[in-house]
Amino acid sequence: MADQSKIRNFSIIAHIDHGKSTLADRILEVTKTVEQRDMKAQLLDSMDLERERGITIKAQAVRVMFDASDGETYQLHLIDTPGHVDFSYEVSRSLAACEGALLVVDASQGVEAQTLANTYLAIDGGLELVPVLNKIDLPGAEPERVAGEVSELLGEDPDDVLRISAKTGMGVREVLDQLVQKVPAPGGDPTAAPRALIFDSEFDQYRGVIAYIRVVDGTFTKGEAIRAMAAGTEAEIDEIGFFNPAMTPTATLGPGEVGYLITGVKDVAMLRVGDTLTTKRGAATEALPGYQDVKPMVFCGLFPIDSDDYPDLRDALEKLTLNDAALSWEPETSEALGFGFRCGFLGLLHMDIVRERLEREYDLELMTTMPSVEFEVELSSREIVPVHNPSDMPDPTKIREIREPYIKASILTPKEFVGTIMELCQDKRGTHAGMQYLSADRVQLEYDLPLAEIVLDFFDQLKSRTRGYASLDYELSGLRASDLVKLDILLSGDPVDALSMVVHRTKAHDVGRVLAEKLKQKIPRQQFDVPIQAAIGSRVVARETVKAYRKDVVAKCYGGDISRKRKLLEKQKKGKARMKQVGRVEVPQEAFLAVLELGDTR
Numbered sequence: 001m002a003d004q005s006k007i008r009n010f011s012i013i014a015h016i017d018h019g020k021s022t023l024a025d026r027i028l029e030v031t032k033t034v035e036q037r038d039m040k041a042q043l044l045d046s047m048d049l050e051r052e053r054g055i056t057i058k059a060q061a062v063r064v065m066f067d068a069s070d071g072e073t074y075q076l077h078l079i080d081t082p083g084h085v086d087f088s089y090e091v092s093r094s095l096a097a098c099e100g101a102l103l104v105v106d107a108s109q110g111v112e113a114q115t116l117a118n119t120y121l122a123i124d125g126g127l128e129l130v131p132v133l134n135k136i137d138l139p140g141a142e143p144e145r146v147a148g149e150v151s152e153l154l155g156e157d158p159d160d161v162l163r164i165s166a167k168t169g170m171g172v173r174e175v176l177d178q179l180v181q182k183v184p185a186p187g188g189d190p191t192a193a194p195r196a197l198i199f200d201s202e203f204d205q206y207r208g209v210i211a212y213i214r215v216v217d218g219t220f221t222k223g224e225a226i227r228a229m230a231a232g233t234e235a236e237i238d239e240i241g242f243f244n245p246a247m248t249p250t251a252t253l254g255p256g257e258v259g260y261l262i263t264g265v266k267d268v269a270m271l272r273v274g275d276t277l278t279t280k281r282g283a284a285t286e287a288l289p290g291y292q293d294v295k296p297m298v299f300c301g302l303f304p305i306d307s308d309d310y311p312d313l314r315d316a317l318e319k320l321t322l323n324d325a326a327l328s329w330e331p332e333t334s335e336a337l338g339f340g341f342r343c344g345f346l347g348l349l350h351m352d353i354v355r356e357r358l359e360r361e362y363d364l365e366l367m368t369t370m371p372s373v374e375f376e377v378e379l380s381s382r383e384i385v386p387v388h389n390p391s392d393m394p395d396p397t398k399i400r401e402i403r404e405p406y407i408k409a410s411i412l413t414p415k416e417f418v419g420t421i422m423e424l425c426q427d428k429r430g431t432h433a434g435m436q437y438l439s440a441d442r443v444q445l446e447y448d449l450p451l452a453e454i455v456l457d458f459f460d461q462l463k464s465r466t467r468g469y470a471s472l473d474y475e476l477s478g479l480r481a482s483d484l485v486k487l488d489i490l491l492s493g494d495p496v497d498a499l500s501m502v503v504h505r506t507k508a509h510d511v512g513r514v515l516a517e518k519l520k521q522k523i524p525r526q527q528f529d530v531p532i533q534a535a536i537g538s539r540v541v542a543r544e545t546v547k548a549y550r551k552d553v554v555a556k557c558y559g560g561d562i563s564r565k566r567k568l569l570e571k572q573k574k575g576k577a578r579m580k581q582v583g584r585v586e587v588p589q590e591a592f593l594a595v596l597e598l599g600d601t602r
């Protein structure tokens with residue numbers, strides 16, 4: 001068994017694009033875990049989608065052997081963490097599997113919102129941090145300034161902060177040397193009842209669920225019967241091993257070691273991230289801390305364009321759920337769109353990824369309705385009902401109170417943009433909750449904001465107002481009562497359920513007006529006039545008309561936007577326009593997402 005004192009478990013944490021994957025690749029090279037010629041760029045990002053989007057979705061864990069300059073050989077486990085706020089629970093579990101973390105900061109950018117959020121997570125988890133300035137090969141690098149920011153954050157001497165280039169490999173060895181000195185060896189009792197943390201789990205078509213584990217106490221051996229303490233799942237270990245970076249079976253994993261475990265279990269929900277594994281014989285009685293059921297935050301309807309595809313969509317969702325415990329769905333029937341599913345996601349990015357996988361891997365053509373959050377509605381009868389579909393909103397006369405989820409947002413920005421960001425936050429019903437200077441030029445703003453506003457277009461607007469310089473991180477802070485109303489859209493006099501939305505009363509008029517205008521641009525001319533109305537209850541607040549088709553009108557001109565969220569819309573333009581017959585009216589997919597563009601004109 002491995003010498004526990006020579007094990008080091010660490011993650012790399014960084015803001016998106018600061019070079020985490022590149023540094024991980026260099027570490028594999030420096031330690032000769034992979035030969036340079038075998039090195040595929042960004043080996044750790046295994047899914048195609050990830051590589052294409054350039055973001056890390058799944059945590060991975062690689063064992064590397066490092067001959068340090070102190071003459072000792074260390075067994076390092078590098079645990080890669082997801083880089084997006086949607087997956088923050090997975091990040092927290094990956095960090096819980098480590099004693100230390102490399103904090104990578106782009107020397108040409110500086111500390112960003114996610115750098116801060118991850119740093120706080122790591123500090124809360126008691127991790128030892130090794131800060132690193134990356135990309136010093138760039139002409140625009142400002143290592144002195146950024147070292148100052150890092151030292152503000154961690155209290156380090158700025159001169160001790162390593163300066164490296166993950167691209168050229170410069171300084172990477174020194175990083176590992178500093179790491180083995182600073183980060184403590186894992187504690188853990190080899191004789192205690194066995195416990196291991198599942199920090200990630202994924203479904204493999206051939207092998208079933210692969211659980212990524214960090215052994216805390218005792219040992220786990222092939223053939224042994226195990227139990228997941230929160231889920232109650234019982235199974236036998238078919239294979240246990242580590243990543244080198246290929247899966248390498250071994251006989252046992254002991255305290256402090258990181259690896260994988262295969263049991264034949266076929267559903268990731270049975271071996272969930274955050275759960276504690278123990279052995280059936282000599283079982284531990286106390287689970288490791290920090291288990292949480294992840295809850296979906298954002299919901300939307302997914303409907304097949306061709307209603308014959310409904311069973312295929314169900315199959316595809318069932319398969320995806322095997323691999324994604326955070327994805328939830330239930331059948332939904334819409335008068336406008338027919339049979340489909342109401343799906344719940346961790347956030348907008350998660351939603352985008354799932355939708356894309358359904359279309360790409362399962363070859364489905366889908367209509368997506370606008371994203372919504374989950375409201376809590378207290379009826380006059382005091383009964384409390386969750387509502388995550390605007391069309392399910394109860395009759396207003398029966399409602400005592402509607403509560404909506406709020407977030408605490410942390411925004412990092414150069415100080416010149418503070419004014420415009422405050423304006424944006426106020427427009428999004430935010431309340432100011434604090435402001436600090438991180439350095440002479442960089443400011444951290446804190447706001448309490450309704451999640452519903454963030455879900456729509458907050459992030460895009462933040463980026464465009466600050467030319468990409470501001471960064472955002474947030475966490476859920478609870479529910480608050482709000483004066484919300486349901487806004488209905490009627491086409492040719494018929495309400496279209498899939499276009500309903502829940503908005504704040506003070507904004508209902510403006511939103512109704514802009515939405516009607518947007519829909520007018522999106523809905524192509526038909527053989528007859530199509531009146532578009534926005535209404536609160538029976539009160540019409542806005543009206544537009546799509547005039548009947550005339551011969552000289554050739555095609556619709558679709559507006560163009562370039563942000564990530566609107567790629568959703570972009571994509572439609574490339575292929576044939578997706579249309580759905582709603583009553584007498586042909587409605588394109590874009591119309592159902594028109595609400596995402598509201599912010600442009602508001």
Ligand SMILES: Nc1nc2c(ncn2[C@@H]2O[C@H](COP(=O)(O)OP(=O)(O)OP(=O)(O)O)[C@@H](O)[C@H]2O)c(=O)[nH]1
Binds near residue numbers: 019021166167
């Ligand atoms: N010039 C230079 N570019 C670098 C360096 N390290 C990374 N990059 C580039 O920066 C970009 C982002 O690097 P990644 O390693 O993908 O960043 P990441 O932090 O893993 O990003 P996510 O996985 O999206 O969180 C890539 O284009 C890299 O080639 C460096 O030291 N110097």
